[in-house]
Amino acid sequence: MKKRVGVILRTEKINDVLKHYVRNSMLEKLTKYDIEIICIPIINNLENIYSIIDTCDGIIFPGGDDVVAKDLEILNYVYKNNTPTLGICLGMQEMAIFKNGMMIDLNDDKHNMKDNETHEVIIDISSKLYEIIGKEKITVNSRHHSIISKTDLNISAHSTDNIIEAVEDPSKDFFVGVQWHPEDLEVEETYLLLNYFINCL
Numbered sequence: 001m002k003k004r005v006g007v008i009l010r011t012e013k014i015n016d017v018l019k020h021y022v023r024n025s026m027l028e029k030l031t032k033y034d035i036e037i038i039c040i041p042i043i044n045n046l047e048n049i050y051s052i053i054d055t056c057d058g059i060i061f062p063g064g065d066d067v068v069a070k071d072l073e074i075l076n077y078v079y080k081n082n083t084p085t086l087g088i089c090l091g092m093q094e095m096a097i098f099k100n101g102m103m104i105d106l107n108d109d110k111h112n113m114k115d116n117e118t119h120e121v122i123i124d125i126s127s128k129l130y131e132i133i134g135k136e137k138i139t140v141n142s143r144h145h146s147i148i149s150k151t152d153l154n155i156s157a158h159s160t161d162n163i164i165e166a167v168e169d170p171s172k173d174f175f176v177g178v179q180w181h182p183e184d185l186e187v188e189e190t191y192l193l194l195n196y197f198i199n200c201l
Contacts, residue, residue: 005030005060006040007026007038010090023062030194046073061086063088063181067090084173084175089144092177093144093177096153123166124155127170130156138189140182147179153168154168156176157178166179173200
């Protein structure tokens with residue numbers, strides 16, 4: 001039986017119509033693997049969401065615009081059940097906030113770059129992220145206007161200007177969040193991260 005990866009859908013109001021979506025680039029990356037992709041809308045009550053999650057072997061919290069309170073409840077559920085969890089951009093921020101984190105707005109757009117512009121990130125060599133990627137310095141994209149200022153999760157990477165770029169909980173099978181968008185990068189590090197996540201399912 002194929003492993004099942006649940007992707008939490010994000011919401012956006014377009015022309016007064018509320019839409020639930022997952023980015024095409026995320027689906028393109030995931031369809032390279034022999035898995036089933038389950039899109040999970042958060043308009044249902046939590047018990048219904050949990051019942052869907054129970055059918056999944058791993059969960060992805062992708063990028064989005066704003067922290068969703070229900071996502072923090074879902075994170076608590078997958079954390080308690082040791083469900084392999086990957087957070088991307090907003091997903092990483094929600095993971096950090098779930099573990100007593102704080103988020104602040106940036107005063108400039110130096111990390112809200114467009115067109116997949118990149119900057120360097122330094123990875124802690126004692127982290128699971130380093131175990132996964134095997135490099136102390138990588139180049140990533142950046143599309144965020146808020147940052148995590150503190151969290152009880154381990155900080156596994158930071159930018160050269162000292163902004164938190166990745167968090168993790170090494171006590172779990174896989175509970176890793178990255179601030180960048182690996183799904184939009186066609187680089188080795190993207191597949192090392194996704195391969196490791198899929199292999200944990």
